Amino acid sequence: MNGPHSCLLAPSILAGDHADLRSSLGQIEASGLSWVHLDIMDGHFVPNLTFGPQTVAALRPGSALFFDVHLMLDNPQHYIEPFAEAGADQITIHVEPDYPVAETLADIRARNCRCGVVLNPDTPAEAARPFLDEVDIVLLMTVQPGFGGQSFRHDVLPKIEQLARWRKEDNLNYRLEVDGGVDLETAPLCTSRGVDTLVAGTAFFKAADRTEFIRKTTGSVK
Ligand code: DX5
Numbered sequence: 001m002n003g004p005h006s007c008l009l010a011p012s013i014l015a016g017d018h019a020d021l022r023s024s025l026g027q028i029e030a031s032g033l034s035w036v037h038l039d040i041m042d043g044h045f046v047p048n049l050t051f052g053p054q055t056v057a058a059l060r061p062g063s064a065l066f067f068d069v070h071l072m073l074d075n076p077q078h079y080i081e082p083f084a085e086a087g088a089d090q091i092t093i094h095v096e097p098d099y100p101v102a103e104t105l106a107d108i109r110a111r112n113c114r115c116g117v118v119l120n121p122d123t124p125a126e127a128a129r130p131f132l133d134e135v136d137i138v139l140l141m142t143v144q145p146g147f148g149g150q151s152f153r154h155d156v157l158p159k160i161e162q163l164a165r166w167r168k169e170d171n172l173n174y175r176l177e178v179d180g181g182v183d184l185e186t187a188p189l190c191t192s193r194g195v196d197t198l199v200a201g202t203a204f205f206k207a208a209d210r211t212e213f214i215r216k217t218t219g220s221v222k
């Protein structure tokens, strides 16, 4: 099921060189891609820690990439302003923790950032439904969040189909993104069901031929 957007790849910098994230950004730019995925973890919502707004702000100058900031936080509403000011172009927030999701999406939009909701693998599609007409993107986790290099959860595929169906039936325009275990084998399983935004960490940074990886996963050369 094709959607309204052309397919793109957003490498996750979590799989980059943490001693030199700028050079990892440079590799993404050199491959001709236009998005980078930035994973923010708090050690509570997920059992891992990554980096904060200061690192995003340090990477912003000199990079024309679209900063797709994925907040894996128990209380994302408290961090929208710092990440927006750090230069995020888009901020996605999970629906699972107990906080005001709709108000937080409105706060993101009020700061001229694109906004989106994220669902963990075991969270039903219905949890996204109240927000579908006010988001730019829906991110479906295809691994339990917290680490790169995990195996793709095939049980999420029906949920992709459901979100693609609602988008078509309700004439909505959100991008449909997947994140976790995306590689040359699993990417087509997603794009053939309506996904147009692929996050890949390990598979992108380990790819022997990145141009070929981009072409095979997105069906285009950029
Ligand atoms: C996991 C993160 C993902 C992860 C993807 O919680 O949200 O973005 O970095 O990495 P790979 O592609 O290696 O599964």
Ligand code: ZN
Pocket (backbone or CB within 6 Å): 012, 037, 038, 039, 070, 179, 199
């Ligand atoms: Zn992510």
